[in-house]
Amino acid sequence: MTAAVDVPEGRRTLPLAAPGYEPPQPRMAFFTDTTVCIGCKACEVACKEWNDIPETPFAWTGESYDNTSALGANTWRHVAFIEQRLPQITREAQEGRFAAPGDERVDLAGVGTSGLAGDPGAGSPGDVGSPAGGDIRWLMSSDVCKHCTTAACLDVCPTGALFKTEFATVVVQPDVCNGCGYCVPACPYGVIDRRPDDGRVWKCTLCYDRLKVGAEPACAKACPTDSINVGTLEAMTTMARERLDEVVAAGVPGAQLYGEPGGNGHGVDGTGALFLLLDDPEVYGLPPDPIATTKHLPSMWRAAAVAGGLLLAAVAAACTGGRR
Amino acid sequence: MVPAAELRSYYDRPVIKAPVWTWEIPWYFFVGGLAGASAVLAAGARIAGQGRLARSARLAAGAATVVSPALLVADLGRPARFHHMLRVFKPTSPMSMGTWVLTTFGPAAVGSAALAELRWLPGLQRVAEGVAAALGPGMATYTAVLFADTAVPVWHEARRDLPAVFAGSAAASAGALAAITTPPRHAGPARRLTLLGSALELGAAEVMRHRLGDLGEPYEQGDAGRFARASRLLTAAGGMLVALAGRRGRLPAAVGGTLVLAGxxxxxxxxxxxxxxxxxxxxxxxxxxxxxxRARAGAPG
Structure with missing residues (x-):
């Protein structure tokens, strides 16, 4: 692997990230607390209903209870479903028999990064207190557009169809989009996509129309366990951190926040959709270190200028060379 | 590659979306590069006093430029809205920058060729030729930035090398087409450009694959691998043929040039x-x- 450390290059920051910038109103954000998600998919349905999204051809994946599979042009909320076997150590820690409360944080923090795919046969069936080598746990998480601070989709959009709203959310204007498709591979989260029959790109708007009249987005409204929360980014960040502390103190393994500018959201300068996850992001199909590649534009244009110079030099050399 | 066992995923599903672009895009990248490099060659040949070669290159640039927008518009999800690109000038979007390069380059390249053929307004023709030549390198390389500015690892991590690959490929194709369409005794610069461009293309592609390391795996497998191998063979064989035998007659120039174009x-x-x-x-x-x-965690500070 040749990947080097990514050093952010000098780039004019957008007002949102600029120091001293006072937005006209607070930035709105999601906080999805996956610890209380029950995988009911009410958010998927409510989103489709409210936003009048075309149906998605149905097919059994045969993998899990997730038959939606991924976010897309016609899926703006997607509930992931993961079944894991917990190693014995985790079970004992959960039951408070393994470590003192103060130690749990240290012990459990390692579980998320080292992987939870514990060998099911590790504990022999006869072991007292470790039936078949550990418990099974289900992880469920409702994924959505991250509404990035530095949004690659918006940066690369050549028509201005994608824009930042007064709530600092990222929205496509369907009457402007001409379906060039550049935003699709630009999104580091694989969120935005083109509708084949319609030709334009679509994604979550954080219910722009509902926010405008002070109503919460349809997905949050429908969520029966308050796994999906909506509010100002500040409030959501506070809520997310408090909940993380609670969950860690309760001894749930692998808990981590996803999307904070100081954490794994740093490549996009933080997101407008925070998640409390119970395992590494990639387990949920999320990138562990996403970046808005437009941050590297200066070096890309420099490389293009050098290459263009080589082209000029080659033509000059060819035209001035000896007659043959 | 990192051992699969150490990497976790959600049922092996893609994390990012593959592009929705279709066959028009690689063809446009070729045709646009050919147009850009041909416009530079046209100006270079004229300055060097090679009128016959300048004419070939001018016509090639003009013809390729006519095809380019058609390919781009055809690839849009809403082709009738192509002009929505022209409502913004957006430096953060390589596609927007490319749109404006093409919008300026196109009339200049086509105008230069048409005015020269008709022998109208020689002053304006020179201006058009100059504008086309100035924007030619941009035409040949902005497409590499367009690909590099995506979340696709094999494109973004090649951001330092991709423009040179495209510039070399464009130079080789412009030289090759001019070597085909120009009588051999006037085509010396075209043959040399074919050789220089081919060398740059092959060298830059090699450096790119080397620097990509494990991420460059797609260039060795499947469709991309087949195209990469074919490109190497065709460009190397065609470049040699044009350089060594191109001046002996039109047939070797035509065969070699066609191989380079295919490459x-x-x-x-x-x-x-x-x-x-x-x-x-x-x-x-x-x-x-x-x-x-891991690199960031390991790096001091």
Whole structure:
């Protein structure tokens, strides 16, 4: 692997990230607390209903209870479903028999990064207190557009169809989009996509129309366990951190926040959709270190200028060379 | 590649979306590069007093320029809204910058060729030729920035080398087409450009694959691998043929030039298809990001 450390290059920051910038109103954000998600998919349905999204051809994946599979042009909320076997150590820690409360944080923090795919046969069936080598746990998480601070989709959009709203959310204007498709591979989260029959790109708007009249987005409204929360980014960040502390103190393994500018959201300068996850992001199909590649534009244009110079030099050399 | 066992994913599903672009895009990259480099060659040949060669290159640039927008518009999800690109000038979007390069380059290249053929307004023709030549390198390389500015690992991590690959490929194709369409005794510069461009294309592609390391795997497998191998063979064989035998007659020049043109087409198809393979496999996306996180954690501060 040749990947080097990514050093952010000098780039004019957008007002949102600029120091001293006072937005006209607070930035709105999601906080999805996956610890209380029950995988009911009410958010998927409510989103489709409210936003009048075309149906998605149905097919059994045969993998899990997730038959939606991924976010897309016609899926703006997607509930992931993961079944894991917990190693014995985790079970004992959960039951408070393994470590003192103060130690749990240290012990459990390692579980998320080292992987939870514990060998099911590790504990022999006869072991007292470790039936078949550990418990099974289900992880469920409702994924959505991250509404990035530095949004690659918006940066690369050549028509201005994608824009930042007064709530600092990222929205496509369907009457402007001409379906060039550049935003699709630009999104580091694989969120935005083109509708084949319609030709334009679509994604979550954080219910722009509902926010405008002070109503919460349809997905949050429908969520029966308050796994999906909506509010100002500040409030959501506070809520997310408090909940993380609670969950860690309760001894749930692998808990981590996803999307904070100081954490794994740093490549996009933080997101407008925070998640409390119970395992590494990639387990949920999320990138562990996403970046808005437009941050590297200066070096890309420099490389293009050098290459263009080589082209000029080659033509000059060819035209001035000896007659043959 | 990072061992699959150490990488985790959500049922091996892609983390990022593959592009929705279709066959028009690699063909446009070829045709646009050909147009850009031909416009530079036209100006160079005229300055060097090679009128016959300048005419070939001018006509090639003009013809390729006519095809380019058609390919681009055809690839849009809403072709009738192509002009929505012209409502903004957006430096953060390589596609917007490319739109404006093409919008300026196009009339200049076509105008230069038409005015020269009709022998009208020689002053304006020179201005048009100059504008086209000035924007030619941009035409040949902005497409590399367009690909590099995506979340696709095999494109973004090649951001330093991709423009040189495209510039070399464009130079080789412009030289090759001019070597085909120009009588051999006037085509010396075209043959030399074919050789220089081919060398740059092959060298830059080699450096790119080397620097990509494990991420460059798509260039060795499947469709992208086949196009990459074909491109190497065609460009190397055609370049040699044009350089060694091109001045002896039109047939070797035509055969060699055609091979180089085919190699240039295959080069763009290799890059295009490699991107799809790279986006589809979460190993590339997650593996590269995990490596980056490890490097950052290991780096002081």
């Amino acid at each position: 240039s087409v295959c080069q763009r198809w290799a890059v295009y298809r490699a991107g799809f393979a790279s986006a589809a496999d979460p190993r590339y996306v997650v593996g590269q990001q995990r490596a980056r996180l």
